[in-house]
Amino acid sequence: MKTHTARTAQAKRTRPLARALGAAAVAGALAWLATTGTGTGAGVTSPPQAVAPVADEAPGSVVEDHGYPHADKILTEKNIVLKRGDGHITLADCAGGTGFLEVWARDKSKICFKITGNGGWLTMEIPSVHLIKGNSYATQVDMTVGTEEKSFDIAKNAWTSVGETVDPEGRQHALVEIRSTK
Incomplete structure (x- = not known):
């Protein structure tokens, strides 16, 4: 109980x-x-x-198109056509530091590019390029004259003559691509 x-x-x-x-x-x-x-x-x-x-529409593509940011604004302000790249080679203010890749063109004087990381690539159209100063990266550039394409190796931390300065006919070359590696 x-x-x-x-x-x-x-x-x-x-x-x-x-x-x-x-x-x-x-x-x-x-x-x-x-x-x-x-x-x-x-x-x-x-x-x-x-x-x-x-x-109302589907979301945008998440695939990177490698288009250069603000390319239209740069074209308007500096008359430089920057097309595509991987983001490791960017246009820089030459007065803003050292260690830049320096590109010399007849009608634009000096144009500087900053390279970051282990290297990168950038396509562009810069006419009448005749001289490039390398930095600490191994750099190659592609240039066109008419329908011909020519490649140049840029010396590290030194000046390299390119385009019309090394062309036997003195033709003006356009810089169309930069490739750099550490």
Whole structure:
């Protein structure tokens, strides 16, 4: 008889706790239904909300096109056509430091490029390039004259004559690509 009385007393003590937990679970479920607008039971007064698309078009491509940022602005301000690159060779202010790759063109004088990381590449169109000063990177440039394409290795930390200065006919060459490696 004592065992039966102990069990009854224990059950009487746990019933209020179970009721409180059950009531809290029901209240939480009703609150969740009310905020999501999906409930249809009593106490839920908000009607289901219609879902509308955020944008009319599909998201843009996540593929990098390697287009040079602000190329239009650079063309307008400096008359330099910068096309594509990997971001490791960038146009720099020649007065802003040292260690730049310096490109000399007849009508633009000095144009500087900063190279970062283990190297990079950049395509462009700079006419009448005749001299390039290398930096600490191993650098090659591609130039065009008419339909011909010529490549030049640029000496590290030294001046290299390119284009018309090494062409037997003295033709003006356009710089079209820079490639550098550490």
